[in-house]
Amino acid sequence: MTATIHRLDAHPQPSLDPMIALVAGDMNLVNAVILDRMQSQIPLIPELAGHLIAGGGKRMRPMLTLAGAALLGYTGNRHHRLAAAVEFIHTATLLHDDVVDGSDLRRGKRTANIIWGNPASVLVGDFLFSKSFELMVEDGSLKALKILSNASAVIAEGEVNQLTATRRINLGEERYLDIIGAKTAALFAAACRIAAVVAEREEAAETALDAYGRNLGIAFQLVDDAIDYVSDADTMGKDAGDDFREGKVTLPVILAYARGDEAERTFWKDAIEGRRTSDDDLAHAIRLIRDSRAVDDTLARARHYGQRAIDALGMFASGRAKDAMVEAVEFAIARAY
Template identity: 60%
Template sequence: MGVVVDINDGQSSEKAPSIDKLMKLVENDIVKVNQHIIDNMQSPVALIPQLAGHLIAAGGKRLRPMLTLAAAQLCGYTGSRHIGLAACVEFIHTATLLHDDVVDESDLRRGQDSARAIWGNEASVLVGDFLFSRSFQLMTADGSLPVLKILSDASAIIAEGEVLQLMTAHDPKASEEDYLNVIKCKTAQLFAAASQIGAVVSDRSKEEEKALENFGMNLGIAFQLIDDYLDYSAKQADLGKAVGDDFRDCKVTLPIILAWSRGSEEEREFWLRTIEREEQNDDDLETAMEIMEKHNTLQDTVERARHYGSMAKDALGIFPDNEAKACLKELVDFCIYRAY
């Protein structure tokens, strides 16, 4: 296997960022959210709760719902609307995972058999559609047109991001701007919406609402860029994934886009063969990682994640210092330092 770039810049001597404090902050609310999820994924059609429950029970940190809960606390909210809306956010996320695994032909999700591997593509797509529909029922139950607009707009943008990714799939010539547009839509938009509605339910100012939207957007971009890096890191084994799954699936992510832009003609022909034409040999992953190391593309992917992480923390500057703000800022660090 090729050498993976060591991106640790001395942070290992410091205490690693954690989401433990954030989880503690929202622990009472997250119990209610989980129950809301269970109650609302029920259906007389037995396959629906069975398949949805498989994915929901597979783990995951409930990161996006926690953003809604923590943002509401940051804004001093004392009601209960954020519970149903956090569950709505998780349903949207779960629906996209079901659809993603079908599009990507993925047999694993969080280290376990994916729903499509067990029940097939048709069932996964249709249950994903059910969860999207259920999310809209939760939105309308909340009764707020601003909330409905934010979450419905996010759902549409996520779908647009999926299509945009299809248009640029297997194209190592895609620009960095094109790729950022994809991850803003596919990943960061739901982070942004989940954060923004915490201010909306709290009846806070448009300035604070926009600040939380910017926080979530930049956090989501940073999160995805670190995922791009991690696919070529030995730490993938800890996540139940093999190193280089993106490469084997011929997915174009930022490390490859940067390698293309900096590469020689010979290296570009390598990317055209392995990614565009999908003609891969057993030793191609090692070669790909050597090219990335040569052009410092993994390190630069992490540096870009740090940049967006800094902007996410800056967006919280208009809020007074409190426990929720400290937890959200540490969440940014946690998402980035998954790379170490």
């Protein structure tokens, strides 16, 4: 039998719809777990958590757990609680991120820290982290607990690494990739890997799903960082130029800075260090990034990691689940176009 070769340009208008349809029944059960476990006798907790959890996110990370289980033919129900744990970890990190970044918008809505304040956002984030660990322990698998708890620690390390790198124009591409590999890709990888754990599949399946999720996560973040310089608030669900004003050195900036002349490098240094943050400065930054083809090359790297994610699925049988997971990668890349 000839293996099916998947390439990133297979679908002219890729969508998450095949994955959403694939996991719809399971996702309803995951959502029931989420709604049940975010309840508390303290009314502020479900109110604040519900603001973000119901805020229009695609729930891509828990969907990946469910899709991975479908890919492996798993028919039990352990993956429902673990997928809910994945979503709680993600939501907790978003609550904390918005406090650290001082963000005003998340998915086009006011952030929880703007509505309820920073202390409440941090503490409810802590509550959701705790609930995620409850769900992991209830599953009873030390292996799943190790994978998800390690991912939680790596995410926190990545966020601290990013914090210490803020406003440092000489960040470099290697450290940038370390940061996004930790703060974004680690949870994608863990969400996928635990599907092989609950399905009790061999180590090779775990490794392949981990590679799929990790490379997808890196591609996803590269696209996000490119979008910050080519899109608007309605498209992004956050304020345009947030990364620029917060002094975050992302790959488009790293490339534009490396390719700039002395005057352009001086501008980037002043901008990232917080001395050039006006709308005119943002417009100038966007021009420099466009003229240096920094976004084009960032997206080329995203396509490279996306193809690596697709290639990681090569060991699995063709079918509806595999097709949906391939198209999810294509969708992640296509968001920039």
